[in-house]
Amino acid sequence: MIKIERRNETSNLIYFLTPILAIFLTLVTGAIIFYLLGFKPLEALKFFFITPISDLYGLSELLLKATPLCLIAIGLSFCFKSNNWNIGAEGQLTFGGIVGGGVALLFYNHEGFYVLPLIILAGAFGGMVFAMIPAILKIYFNTNEILVSLMLVYVSKLLLDYLVVGPWSNPEGFNFPETRQFSDSARLPILFEGLRIHAGIFIALVSVFLAWVILFKTYLGFQIKVSGLSLKTAKYAGFKGKTMILLVFMVSGACAGLAGVGEITGPIGQLHRMISPEYGFTAIIVAFLGRLNPIGIVFASLIVALTYLGAETAQIFLQVPKYTGQVFQGMILFFLLASDFLLFFRIKFLGFKRYEY
């Protein structure tokens, strides 16, 4: 017989081990799914998780995809830690991309050291402003931030679509839905010749460091944590709840906006319809998998970026649709949440004797 009882305190070791358990369970379930689809499970898993990163190019691609995921998840961790459910990072990324891209297009035939910093600032600003919409509506009208931030994703994607098809489309582009190519000084520098990994990774790393300092070393970080644990306590302590809602949304929007400009000034180099393969949604999983902890998020972003790459490789070698990656991402989050049960409860094996209450 087994008995389940609540733990008096959660153990730190289990707190960081459960994500690994979740990944393991995802792999096992993934193998079963591949088997059911008629593939050799181990071979399929190898194509999915090992082949993509077995050369230098693959590793560079991994970092390339982990960069925006990490940036967005860092921002989201501020929101989630304080119980603000911003799930519209995809929209903030898109809007940041639009604003940054707009500035880049202004300078399409200019060169100069000031161009790139301007674009990056504009992108962060765009994401920030876009994230302020659900925050302000929540503060003043009590609206549900989940629904508002999500609706804005659709709005921003349609706006991008309108711009690249209409007013911003390349005049010499034969009506393709894309803008002009950005000028060279509007592009993030490539780190290694022949690989796509770019300087955006430093923006992500700096934000990881800043997030760690803010969350663990400042009074603001303390306020964010307390409001997440208990809103009543936060109110009692006199924290300014409304200002904080606005602030965490601004941080998270700015991060998503940065991820957006990182994409368009990095690997893409122009605006078109698909500037993000749903990084904004996947980053939600990254944030949870990393336990809303900046260092954890770095590792989580690498693991989840691998599911993107794996899906692409598996699409080529096994002809499975690229959405398999999303299935794996969903499963990781399922298993992570499920294994959290071990955090708060312990399972006691009581032998096979009859247990009496």
Place this chain on the structure above:
Amino acid sequence: MNIDINFIGILIGAIMASSVPLILAASGELITERSGVLNLGVEGMMIIGAISGFALMVITDNLFLAIIGSMLSGLLLSFIFGFLTQSLLTNHVASGLALTIFGIGLSAMIGKDFVGIPGKEFPLLFVNLKEAIPLFGPIFFGHSVVFYFAFLLPFGTNYFLKKTKIGLIVRAVGDSPVSAANQGINVLLVRYCCILYGGAMCGLGGAYLSLIYTPQWIENMTAGRGWIALALVVFATWSPLKVLVGAIIFGGITILQLHMQAMGIRIPVQFLSALPYIMTIVVLVIISRDSRKIKLNTPTSLGQIFYKEK
């Protein structure tokens, strides 16, 4: 003149038809939320319902089986959510999001062999009456059985919640699970049932899209309808009859923007397509402004984790 009246009838009929998936999903989610559970996986369950309904239709060539299968698949998916949130006490918001991401991915994975296959004609009821009666004919007749079910559902839901004992139990569980448990009610069982029912209705809403409304499979064909259904529950302040009103308003906006596009009005297509989403935000603001009105019907324990020490 006669043509004009019929056109209005057809327009209203189209608006009602486009609101059907919203009514189904929102009515299901309403019961789930009334029991105190916030399931954000509506979009995921709808899209799984859409693909499994369509796939079963193609494989078995039997529309009845397809409809039942879509409901079962929505139910199965909601069971994952129920198990996580009720038995493993996970966070409702995160679990629901995981369900949506998983559902969209899985539907595309299953659906890759079904892209481009034409759908089957779904039998429509009272077709002869549709042409015989001006104005009201195209509004009320010549629709599918799911259509009529959807428009009766809010009334049934209303009756269930307000007049039946089980409805009272559901509301009690949603408002105070602890007191309900002390009265000897099996809170977990009630919540599981409500979650599964919500899942089945979302599956049916998805199947309506892929089997009846636009009979084919397109990746991501629910296009945010699940999220709009979630917003509708808030809009309706958790009362079933207002779901009907909200769904028709949204159906109206959808049809209106399609007609404006077709008429070639000089507004960019994208702005018209964004209308339903912007309207959702506007409506949410208007409804949520009065916090007392919202709180009147909000299940008190909505989204909170319930754990009974054994």
